[in-house]
Amino acid sequence: MTATNTLARNLGRLSLFLGKRVLALLVTITIGVYLTIWIANMGGKVDEIRELQIRTSVAQEVRNNPANNDLPPNERNQLIQERVQNEIQRLGLDEPFIYRSGDYLARAMSLRLGRAQNMSSDAGSRQVYAIIGERLPATLLLFGTANLIVFFLAVGAALRLSRRYGSRLDRTVIGLAPSSAAPGWFYGIFLILIFAFIWPMLPAGGMVRVPPPDNDWAYALSVAKHMVLPVAAMVVSQIFIAIYSWRTFFLIHSSEDYVEMARAKGLPERLIERRYILRPTLLPIVTNFLLMLIGLWSGAIILEQVFNWPGLGTLLFQAIGQRDTPVIIGGVVIFAYLLAVTVFLLDILYAILDPRVRGGPK
Amino acid sequence: MADRPVLDVRDLQLHYRTRTGSVRAVDGVDFQVQRGEALVILGESGCGKSSLAKALLRVLPRNISHLGGQVRVDGMDTMHYSEEWFRRNIRWQRMSFVMQAAMNALNPVVRVGKQVAEPLRVHQGASKAHAQHRAREVFELVGIPPDFLQRYPFELSGGMRQRAVLAMSLITEPDLVLMDEPTSALDVLTQASIMNRLKGIKRDTGTSFVLITHDVATSSELADRVALMYAGRIVEHAPAETFFTDPAHPYAKLLMSSVPRLRQHERPQSIPGEPPSLAEPPAGCRFADRCPQAFERCGEDPPAFNVTDEQATRCWLYADGGTS
Numbered sequence: 067m068t069a070t071n072t073l074a075r076n077l078g079r080l081s082l083f084l085g086k087r088v089l090a091l092l093v094t095i096t097i098g099v100y101l102t103i104w105i106a107n108m109g110g111k112v113d114e115i116r117e118l119q120i121r122t123s124v125a126q127e128v129r130n131n132p133a134n135n136d137l138p139p140n141e142r143n144q145l146i147q148e149r150v151q152n153e154i155q156r157l158g159l160d161e162p163f164i165y166r167s168g169d170y171l172a173r174a175m176s177l178r179l180g181r182a183q184n185m186s187s188d189a190g191s192r193q194v195y196a197i198i199g200e201r202l203p204a205t206l207l208l209f210g211t212a213n214l215i216v217f218f219l220a221v222g223a224a225l226r227l228s229r230r231y232g233s234r235l236d237r238t239v240i241g242l243a244p245s246s247a248a249p250g251w252f253y254g255i256f257l258i259l260i261f262a263f264i265w266p267m268l269p270a271g272g273m274v275r276v277p278p279p280d281n282d283w284a285y286a287l288s289v290a291k292h293m294v295l296p297v298a299a300m301v302v303s304q305i306f307i308a309i310y311s312w313r314t315f316f317l318i319h320s321s322e323d324y325v326e327m328a329r330a331k332g333l334p335e336r337l338i339e340r341r342y343i344l345r346p347t348l349l350p351i352v353t354n355f356l357l358m359l360i361g362l363w364s365g366a367i368i369l370e371q372v373f374n375w376p377g378l379g380t381l382l383f384q385a386i387g388q389r390d391t392p393v394i395i396g397g398v399v400i401f402a403y404l405l406a407v408t409v410f411l412l413d414i415l416y417a418i419l420d421p422r423v424r425g426g427p428k
Numbered sequence: 429m430a431d432r433p434v435l436d437v438r439d440l441q442l443h444y445r446t447r448t449g450s451v452r453a454v455d456g457v458d459f460q461v462q463r464g465e466a467l468v469i470l471g472e473s474g475c476g477k478s479s480l481a482k483a484l485l486r487v488l489p490r491n492i493s494h495l496g497g498q499v500r501v502d503g504m505d506t507m508h509y510s511e512e513w514f515r516r517n518i519r520w521q522r523m524s525f526v527m528q529a530a531m532n533a534l535n536p537v538v539r540v541g542k543q544v545a546e547p548l549r550v551h552q553g554a555s556k557a558h559a560q561h562r563a564r565e566v567f568e569l570v571g572i573p574p575d576f577l578q579r580y581p582f583e584l585s586g587g588m589r590q591r592a593v594l595a596m597s598l599i600t601e602p603d604l605v606l607m608d609e610p611t612s613a614l615d616v617l618t619q620a621s622i623m624n625r626l627k628g629i630k631r632d633t634g635t636s637f638v639l640i641t642h643d644v645a646t647s648s649e650l651a652d653r654v655a656l657m658y659a660g661r662i663v664e665h666a667p668a669e670t671f672f673t674d675p676a677h678p679y680a681k682l683l684m685s686s687v688p689r690l691r692q693h694e695r696p697q698s699i700p701g702e703p704p705s706l707a708e709p710p711a712g713c714r715f716a717d718r719c720p721q722a723f724e725r726c727g728e729d730p731p732a733f734n735v736t737d738e739q740a741t742r743c744w745l746y747a748d749g750g751t752s
Contacts, residue, residue: 072578324532324536326533328535329487345535346537420536420537421537421582
């Protein structure tokens with residue numbers, strides 16, 4: 067009976083904790099997206115440009131219509147004026163921007179991303195939703211793979227190095243840590259040069275062979291081949307600093323009293339590493355990893371551009387170039403939700419990993 | 429078998445490498461612990477007590493330059509065996525350990541019960557159920573409510589954590605429990621309560637204890653015999669009763685007179701001066717600089733002299749067999 071009560075109480079506490087986190091994250095996303103709406107619209111300035119564009123195109127249209135050739139100039143101007151007003155009303159541009167920004171926000175937050183101004187998806191749709199949906203999986207695949215590789219490789223290597231602290235291998239890795247000062251795309255350029263041109267063994271860019279293979283397996287293989295270089299570039303740029311910082315971290319934590327106690331207890335070294343070094347330090351490690359992930363996102367635009375990877379980064383780059391506000395906002399909204407979901411998963415993970423987080427401050 | 433000491437330490441040495449040279453934290457220590465006996469190793473801060481504990485259990489920091497001598501556990505000289513053998517056969521099988529910072533000796537993210545039961549699972553391959561059952565038993569033995577097994581360390585008070593670590597040291601029923609300042613961080617009442625528990629456990633289970641401490645008053649509760657440590661060496665070895673009433677070594681005498689007593693009008697005395705540096709210990713008697721009874725011979729290193737059959741001291745005053 068006590069056990070059931072405890073369980074119920076713990077579940078209650080956990081859901082309260084998670085509820086609070088969801089609320090906090092929603093507030094964060096809202097603020098982030100709203101700021102983006104203002105920035106992407108240049109505080110309403112973009113609307114003036116659009117008004118001008120509308121005016122020009124409507125005037126062009128009216129003048130080019132042979133039916134209007136006979137009209138006297140002032141009537142023609144009136145017609146233009148009316149058409150422009152209609153168009154502006156249709157797009158809602160007559161309302162002050164501050165009202166419309168709220169409307170944009172509501173639509174963005176509920177993922178009604180609207181239609182692109184001039185971009186379209188490869189399948190021909192003008193829906194921002196479809197455009198982003200087409201690119202998102204590519205980005206997730208690329209960055210997910212690279213990050214998982216960095217994470218597991220770095221944690222494993224860091225544990226090993228912390229045990230062989232001061233060895234030649236350890237000193238080498240520390241010496242290599244500054245290599246992470248350069249972003250992934252920087253290494254990408256050299257990797258492309260070496261492995262796609264000097265020794266052409268891997269494709270220089272893109273996501274799949276042209277034309278794409280029909281067979282599913284051949285398709286997957288081709289994608290994997292195309293992923294090698296971008297993933298390698300990201301891993302190279304992240305791995306050494308990650309190993310270095312985590313190894314130092316493990317080193318500090320392996321002199322904790324409870325680790326010494328575990329040694330004195332005669333536990334096998336592997337168990338000590340797993341339960342006494344890794345488990346208590348997993349929280350900061352995972353947090354550190356998340357920060358790294360966010361750092362990688364910000365490099366995504368250039369990295370995808372370098373490797374001609376058809377992901378969200380490339381899309382945003384194009385959208386910014388074409389000043390396609392709905393696509394920019396849509397991309398940012400998706401990024402924001404992605405980050406929020408990551409943070410939320412982390413919160414759950416925190417609660418599972420650390421009993422002290424569950425209850426919150428008492 | 430019955431007469432063989434549980435722990436027999438001969439000429440144990442532990443030296444550290446430091447920037448200023450070698451520090452001899454443990455410099456030729458001898459002592460024995462019999463079955464069912466509690467030996468208190470008494471000494472002031474920095475005399476090498478904790479290093480002694482680390483050397484006995486071989487939980488050594490990185491900067492060790494020398495570890496020598498014999499540590500016989502139940503007749504086997506453990507110094508000849510590998511680290512892996514020592515881990516499997518000595519740690520928690522024969523000898524368990526309550527470390528100095530017992531408050532921080534528990535992993536913050538693992539339930540107390542699991543940690544307490546761990547040695548049983550690892551060393552004796554006990555089933556989960558059996559290990560938990562035993563954990564419940566030792567929890568009762570040290571006076572913790574059994575439902576605390578399900579808690580995390582941060583949900584326990586300092587005294588409870590201390591008891592939990594104590595419970596952990598008892599769970600495999602080792603021959604000997606080595607305790608390094610187990611109660612120093614606790615208040616007097618908790619100290620007394622834990623000491624009483626220990627006394628009961630010693631009486632009921634016949635476990636031997638080595639209690640390393642600076643606390644004369646608390647240690648007198650449990651001690652059968654006392655070894656007094658000074659500057660890396662044991663300077664006096666005596667039955668507890670003798671040591672607390674009639675110590676031989678001048679340092680022991682001064683130490684006993686520095687302990688405040690209730691209902692006594694004498695003021696506690698302090699010992700002038702400071703212990704010598706362990707990096708360059710003096711050639712002769714290490715206490716000579718602070719000793720009110722020092723004379724010429726103290727320039728030479730004194731061996732251990734028997735004062736009585738059971739009391740021995742490293743002091744030239746007893747060179748002719750115990751006149752002071």
